[in-house]
Amino acid sequence: MRMTSGFIPTLRETPAEAEIPSHKLMLRAGFLRRAAAGIYTYLPLSHRVLMKIMQIIREEMNAAGGQEILLPIVQPAELWHATGRWADYGDEMFRLKDRHGREFCLGPTHEEIITSLVQGEVSSYRQLPLLLYQIQNKYRDEIRPRFGIMRGREFIMKDLYSFDVDQQGLDESYQKMYRAYNKIFSRCGLETKAVLADSGAIGGSLTHEFVVLADCGEAIIVYCTECDYAANVEKAECQPPLKEDAEPLPLEKASTPGQKTIEQVASFLGAAPSRLIKTLLYKNNGEVVAALVRGDHELNEVKLARILGTLELEPADEETILRVTGAPVGYCGPVGLKNVRLIADHAVAALANGVAGANEEDAHLLNVNMGRDYQPDMVADIRLVKTGDPCPQCGSALLGARGIEVGQVFQLGTKYSEALRAYFLDEKGEQKPIVMGCYGIGVTRTMAAIIEQHHDEHGIIWPMSVAPFHVHIVPLGDKELTLAEELYDQLTSSGIEVLLDDRDERPGVKFKDADLIGIPIRITIGARSLSEGKVELRLRSGEWEGKLAPDEVYDKVRELIASKGA
């Protein structure tokens, strides 16, 4: 591709709409333009990158036994009514009607339609297992689109669905995908961590997220430095502390006028926050639930909701708190609470002689002990794990990090197959629901994540495997253009992808744009080294540079491309 004829509109200044490096760089380097909030046009450079990412995904999906199909974007409402998700999906689903008034949606995901397809075609265990996938646009009217293509309302996703006869088959499919995902992300030049996650509203049990560590990431994870444990904080557990064996002291009431927050009470009473019991009230379908966590811990709402088997959890308002506890916010505690379900965290259960609100304005109780002074309905893990907590597997300290979720693998079970009556006959002639899994990769998000992991202050540094071109030839003036064209023809004719900067620009401009666009190999042709009969080669990553005679270029380029895995 010659830059004079290519559509590569680079910008000197960053548009105000961008916040994070990947978004800024994609706009500046001429990869991306916004059409509406969360909806983008991919220009030629990013289209080339996307095609390469998709090709890597295809190869690994096919190698794992997947077969590619293409499902519709526009989907009829009936299927979504059958699984109940027409109602559950809410405002996040783009909905539309045809001329006859029939309802449709733009697919936010494709479980319904593929299950319906398989329901119609598969009736025997002999047809299973089946792994079907597509690479297709998804539409989600996000509450808040963010960070360019990181969280768009239209995005490209690879989604594979596995259909097996039983749990054992599902486990095998899941393992295949898990391994394929590791290969895919590593081939894309990404360092990812597979973390245990909460399955949320999609339903199902076992699930891992594949997370790219990055400061701008929206996912918060913890991982162990000593063993392989890694989890999203929504899911992460840690070893509960041992029960303190201190002698229980007599319960005592202390006056704490105006002391409401943990910090205030702790410093007023001269006690560490870890001695306090924090009592948080929630409303769950009309019922009031009190969650007890230690003063220095945070409640994990996802865990609490899961224990309660609900999606409707919301913090109680001040009025409810006053009615239930008899005291204003800041003074509630477990002792004497009535008509409230009490759920205590393990760390609270382990506490001896703790401090808690007295359910009375301006008062707290000292030497509170579980069992003697109050009895929780359940002791469970309901706290948010934090850096330094002991790993649930080996006890070493956990580390926290932020990351971008680029993929997720899910064991769905039979939720969709039962709702859509996708049954098969096993070898004994018994009818059973197909056991399903689903496996997504955010393709467009993966591109953004690659840039987040591979850039510097000058621009993008593409890994060879997904770079829009392998080589960028930069002739510095008119006199060098002939040699540049010769090299361009030579490399291009053997399948190497080359971008030639044939513009009538000054060297500085060309160098700046080359750094910005970030093609791995740059060949500079200028009078300086041409006087020695040489051209200059360098890697954008800075890992290698050297001068070569023009007839040595071809071999060196091939060698560099091969060594970088493309």
Next chain:
RNA sequence: CGGGGCGUAGCGCAGUUUGGUCAGCGCGCCUGCCUUGGGAGCAGGAGGUCGGCGGUUCAAAUCCGCCCGCCCCGACCA
């Protein structure tokens, strides 16, 4: 949806408080000269419903009302 900010030329911005030589600046773009190893210089030029609609006024980018769009922070997710 709640909170914060923004909307003036392709991009980045000033001007808005205090209405009236304010339609401006830098970059980019076009023409010419000149220059050519890290976003050169000179000269000339094109480009704007000041987000939209309505109102106040002799007069509105500027004041008032309504609406639209965009960005950031929070609850959701690949």
